[in-house]
Amino acid sequence: MDEKKKAVIIGGGIAGVQAAGAINGMSIHLISDEPYLPYYRMRIEEIFSGSTPESLYMHPQSWYEEKGIELINGHVSSIDRESKIVKLSDGRGICYDKLLLATGSHARRVELPGTIERSFVLRSMDDAVRMRKELENADSFAVLGGGLLGLEAAYSVASDFHIPVTVLETAPYILPRQLDKESAEILSAKLLESGVTVITSASVRECCGDYLVLANGRKIPASVFCFSIGVDPAKELAEGAHLTVNRGIVVGENLASSDPDIFACGDSAELNGRTFGLALHAREMGSAAAKAMMGECVSYKPSEPTALLKVGGIDVVSFGTPEGEKKVETDGEKRRTFFIKDGIIVGAVLLNDKASMMSVKAMIGKKA
Ligand SMILES: Cc1cc2nc3c(=O)[nH]c(=O)nc-3n(C[C@H](O)[C@H](O)[C@H](O)COP(=O)(O)OP(=O)(O)OC[C@H]3O[C@@H](n4cnc5c(N)ncnc54)[C@H](O)[C@@H]3O)c2cc1C
Numbered sequence: 579m580d581e582k583k584k585a586v587i588i589g590g591g592i593a594g595v596q597a598a599g600a601i602n603g604m605s606i607h608l609i610s611d612e613p614y615l616p617y618y619r620m621r622i623e624e625i626f627s628g629s630t631p632e633s634l635y636m637h638p639q640s641w642y643e644e645k646g647i648e649l650i651n652g653h654v655s656s657i658d659r660e661s662k663i664v665k666l667s668d669g670r671g672i673c674y675d676k677l678l679l680a681t682g683s684h685a686r687r688v689e690l691p692g693t694i695e696r697s698f699v700l701r702s703m704d705d706a707v708r709m710r711k712e713l714e715n716a717d718s719f720a721v722l723g724g725g726l727l728g729l730e731a732a733y734s735v736a737s738d739f740h741i742p743v744t745v746l747e748t749a750p751y752i753l754p755r756q757l758d759k760e761s762a763e764i765l766s767a768k769l770l771e772s773g774v775t776v777i778t779s780a781s782v783r784e785c786c787g788d789y790l791v792l793a794n795g796r797k798i799p800a801s802v803f804c805f806s807i808g809v810d811p812a813k814e815l816a817e818g819a820h821l822t823v824n825r826g827i828v829v830g831e832n833l834a835s836s837d838p839d840i841f842a843c844g845d846s847a848e849l850n851g852r853t854f855g856l857a858l859h860a861r862e863m864g865s866a867a868a869k870a871m872m873g874e875c876v877s878y879k880p881s882e883p884t885a886l887l888k889v890g891g892i893d894v895v896s897f898g899t900p901e902g903e904k905k906v907e908t909d910g911e912k913r914r915t916f917f918i919k920d921g922i923i924v925g926a927v928l929l930n931d932k933a934s935m936m937s938v939k940a941m942i943g944k945k946a
Contacts, residue, residue: 585871586664586674588654588815590616592857593844594680595636596864598647601872606646607672609664611653614703615639620857623734625706626713634703657819659837676839676871679816679827680864683809683845683855688722692785698804700731709804713739718799720744720790721806722782724752726887728806729769733889736773743773744798746780746790756885756896758904758915761927768892811846811853826853831877833867843867849880856883884939886932893932898925898942905946914938918946 582605587594590610598608610616617634624634642649652666663671685699696716698709713719719735721728724747736743745752751762766776781793788801811826822828822836826848833841833849843863845855854860859880866878885896902919914934917925923946926938 583675584673585676585678586672587678587680588664589678589680589682589844589846590649591619591680591682591844591860592636593682593846593860593864593867594678596861597678597680597843597868597871598642599645600865600868603872604676605648607648607650607674608642609650609652609654609666609672611651612702612704613651615642615649617703619702622700622703622706623731625703626710626734626738631703631707654815657815657840659819659840662839674839676841678867678871679835679840679842679846680844680860680867681812681815681846683811685805685809686807687805688807690782690785690790696802697785698802700727700804700806701809709802712802713741716741716802718742718744718788718801720746720798720800720803722746722790722803723806723808724749724776724778725806725808726753726756726885728804729753729765729774729887729889731804731806732774733769733772740773742799743775744800745769745774745776746782746792746798747776747778748781750779752776752778753885753887753894753896756900757894757927758900758917760906761894761913761915761929764913764929765889765892765894769889772889772891774889809845809855811848813846816840816842816846824848824851831879832870833863833876833878834870841867841870849878852880854880858883882942884935893928893930895928895932895935895938896926897939898923900925900927916941916946921946 585604586607588609595616615635621634654664655667656665685701721732724745732743732745751759783793784791789797790800813823813827816827827842829842829847844860866876870876887894902917905916907914912931913929915927923941
């Protein structure tokens with residue numbers, strides 16, 4: 579009898595589920611250590627406004643059954659590459675022919691002197707559920723980090739809990755990777771109208787009761803606070819299995835690791851010296867890894883990311899890099915900033931002009 583080859587996927591995030599849904603002709607085991615069906619991680623803030631975990635599920639249980647995907651709840655503790663078995667911490671072992679590491683990333687924290695009980699990261703459904711409970715009795719909130727996730731968390735808490743919210747950013751302005759200074763200042767002013775105070779060039783020294791204390795001695799009310807200072811790829815399983823790792827699990831354009839039967843995708847993978855951290859790439863890589871696991875020839879090229887944010891009623895869209903000569907066009911509330919290097923448009927930021935998104939995206943990389 580011609581037995582089906584076994585595809586085992588570790589991680590039930592976007593990358594893992596995308597791959598599981600795209601694999602044909604193999605038996606599929608999808609292992610996840612979270613006590614929920616796979617859910618949309620980027621929507622977990624909706625828990626603050628009363629959404630249930632179930633409402634964030636990517637698919638109902640029946641979808642997995644119809645696709646022949648066996649969902650396994652458990653934590654993989656090691657990979658035995660010689661016997662081709664993944665071992666779960668409860669003692670179970672699962673054989674594979676092709677293995678996919680879609681283990682995502684860990685949110686970073688820093689050690690701050692003082693109380694840490696009410697400090698959070700916002701990475702998982704459980705983080706959001708716990709944070710919501712604390713916020714119900716909080717009288718102030720602060721976010722360390724003025725990146726996309728930090729601003730979205732700050733805005734959600736200000737809207738849902740109506741308490742003073744402060745964003746503390748070490749750079750001279752928020753979203754330094756996506757915006758130029760002027761656009762960032764317009765956004766900060768809008769955030770203030772929504773109850774979010776932005777403090778830039780801020781360095782936190784310690785946590786003292788219901789306050790965070792900055793290096794300059796200023797006290798920021800924060801009965802609950804959240805770190806939003808980036809993520810680190812979850813590569814410990816790969817390290818334990820002696821695969822090549824750097825910042826993430828090193829893969830080639832066919833998404834294979836240094837072991838040709840083990841692939842990696844999503845936040846945990848590193849391709850050409852680059853790690854990702856965006857749902858867009860997790861989804862793309864999941865599809866590409868599925869093809870590679872089925873034996874197809876794959877040469878994955880990541881799309882250029884578009885950052886999309888809605889805060890304080892402002893749509894912010896950013897493409898490419900905010901570097902080079904600046905050209906600004908305004909039309910009432912709409913503001914388009916183009917960044918030009920050697921006569922080529924290398925980046926753009928749109929404020930309140932989501933309608934131009936596709937046409938402006940098409941201009942990136944073209945002559946100004
Ligand atoms: C609050 C928030 C908002 C975001 N907003 C956006 C956005 O607007 N746009 C955007 O592009 N991106 C956004 N992101 C980032 C996006 O969610 C991630 O890039 C994406 O989830 C990565 O998908 P992944 O499948 O690689 O990993 P993950 O979604 O992290 O999934 C990995 C899964 O693997 C599990 N796992 C890890 N190790 C093991 C193990 N040993 N055994 C079993 N299971 C294991 C983890 O528990 C997890 O469930 C946001 C992220 C957060 C937290």
